Structures are given as structure tokens and as C-alpha cells.
Amino acid sequence: xLLQTLVKMIWMKMKLPLLLATLxxxxxAAIGQMPGAGSPGGVSAALVKLFDGIPGFSAKAEVKVLDGxxxxxxxxxxxxxxxxxxxxxxxxxTQIKSxxxxxxxxxxxxxxxxxxxxxxxxxDKKLIYVIYPDQKSxxxxxxxxxxxxxxxxTPKIEKTALAxxxxxxxxxxxxxxxxSDDKGQILDAITWNATDLxxxxxxxxxxxxxxxxxxxxxxxxxxxxxxxxxxxxxxYAQYNDMMDLMNGVMKKGAGGAPGTGAQPQKxxxx
Numbered sequence: 453x454l455l456q457t458l459v460k461m462i463w464m465k466m467k468l469p470l471l472l473a474t475l476x477x478x479x480x481a482a483i484g485q486m487p488g489a490g491s492p493g494g495v496s497a498a499l500v501k502l503f504d505g506i507p508g509f510s511a512k513a514e515v516k517v518l519d520g521x522x523x524x525x526x527x528x529x530x531x532x533x534x535x536x537x538x539x540x541x542x543x544x545x546t547q548i549k550s551x552x553x554x555x556x557x558x559x560x561x562x563x564x565x566x567x568x569x570x571x572x573x574x575x576d577k578k579l580i581y582v583i584y585p586d587q588k589s590x591x592x593x594x595x596x597x598x599x600x601x602x603x604x605x606t607p608k609i610e611k612t613a614l615a616x617x618x619x620x621x622x623x624x625x626x627x628x629x630x631x632s633d634d635k636g637q638i639l640d641a642i643t644w645n646a647t648d649l650x651x652x653x654x655x656x657x658x659x660x661x662x663x664x665x666x667x668x669x670x671x672x673x674x675x676x677x678x679x680x681x682x683x684x685x686x687x688y689a690q691y692n693d694m695m696d697l698m699n700g701v702m703k704k705g706a707g708g709a710p711g712t713g714a715q716p717q718k719x720x721x722x
């Protein structure tokens with residue numbers, strides 16, 4: 453799953469207060485269902501292979517999750533971009549439609565300045581950046597060693613053409629795609645590759661645990677994004693611990709504005 457994966461890599465193994473747990477649930481609906489494995493390295497390696505031959509792009513994406521009866525349970529709009537093997541995902545939590553989140557919870561996250569979330573995966577630096585623009589804050593986390601190693605490997609891809617179909621006016625080849633590494637299969641997907649967009653997969657479908665996830669890309673720009681989009685803002689407050697970030701948010705709420713106050717000490721991964 454690609455949606456839960458990006459968020460799990462951000463929040464996994466962290467002890468969070470109730471509200472932060474709500475944020476985790478919301479992001480999971482947004483990122484964790486997208487095609488990929490259960491780790492940052494696996495996501496990066498598998499996802500990049502689906503865009504084989506396309507070194508960079510930017511697009512709007514809509515992720516829909518369907519249950520076993522084909523009923524939509526989650527709908528997540530996002531901005532998605534890739535440069536080489538670096539990934540950037542931008543999400544507005546208030547725009548997520550999910551059975552897992554209540555309007556009161558998303559409203560509180562917005563009030564706290566945590567509803568806008570940008571996640572950047574940097575396998576080359578073995579780091580993950582979680583950016584909160586409204587708070588002008590950045591959480592930097594190291595990729596687990598096994599995930600960083602997985603991202604450095606070159607997965608194998610097997611593609612079998614199934615049919616010719618049209619998606620959003622684009623003539624596409626519908627393919628069955630299997631991505632695997634030396635430890636086995638990490639992704640099984642159906643892709644619709646647009647022939648007029650350099651075979652860009654404008655729709656990706658995966659199935660897991662009785663659920664179907666459909667990712668559809670629109671407003672696709674096949675060009676390398678600016679490299680600085682994959683760097684955290686240098687002027688933002690830097691954190692290496694989620695609870696320290698939350699304490700900073702609470703202090704700002706008690707008497708300061710987002711982005712103001714003393715800068716936390718930089719520590720942790722470089």
C-alpha cells in the first residue's frame with residue numbers, strides 16, 4: 453500500500469498524544485494506501501520503478517480506497533512530485549474524506565497549524581523530512597537502516613500488456629506490473645500508461661487485504677522539478693523529535709505565532 457507506507461515511515465514506533473494519533477490516521481488514509489511496500493525504502497524503490505524512464509515530474513493526484521463491496525472509504529487529494537529517486541507529497545488534511553476522521557478533529561488540527569503536511573523522502577541522504585508550513589517547522593527523521601539499504605538496490609520489473617483503454621482522454625496501455633527485489637515481490641499493480649505522456653502511468657491500481665486502491669494523476673508535467681523542492685526550508689524551526697515539535701506547537705499556541713520563538717537546538721541526523 454502506498455498511502456499508509458509514506459505515513460508509517462513518518463510516524464512508526466512513535467508515542468503520540470491523542471490528537472497527533474488522529475493526524476497519523478488522517479495521513480495514513482492519504483499516503484499509506486498508495487502502491488509500495490511497508491517501508492520508505494520499499495516505497496521509493498517500487499514507486500520509482502513504475503515511472504521507469506521518467507526522471508522527474510509533478511502532478512495532482514487523487515487516491516481512492518474502496519472496500520470489498522467497491523464502496524469508497526477514503527478519498528485523498530495531494531500534490532505529488534518526483535526527482536530521480538526523491539519523492540515529495542503535499543497533503544491538506546482538511547481535504548481528506550475518510551471514515552477514520554471526524555470534522556472536529558481536522559478542524560482542531562487546522563487550528564493548531566498542522567493540517568498542511570509536506571513529506572519528502574531522500575534515500576540519497578537516508579533522511580525523511582516532514583514539513584508543517586503553517587508552523588514553519590521541520591521534523592527530520594533518519595530512514596531505518598534496512599529501508600535505506602533497500603532504496604539503494606535496483607528492483608526488477610515485469611510488465612505484461614493487458615489491453616488498450618482511454619483514461620481522461622489519454623490513450624493508454626493497461627499493464628500488469630510486478631516489482632520485486634532479491635527478497636521477493638514488493639509490488640503487484642495494474643497501471644494505465646498514457647502513450648501521449650511518454651508512457652506515464654496516469655492511473656495505478658493495487659489490491660491488498662480486501663481493499664482496492666486507485667491512484668489517478670492529473671495535470672501531469674513531465675519535467676524535472678526544481679531541486680530545492682526536495683530540501684527543507686532553512687529558515688524553519690528544526691526538530692529531530694516529534695514530541696519536541698509538539699511542545700513547540702503548544703508553546704506557540706500559548707503566547708506566540710507560528711514560526712516565532714526560540715529555535716530548538718539542532719541535533720540528530722545530519
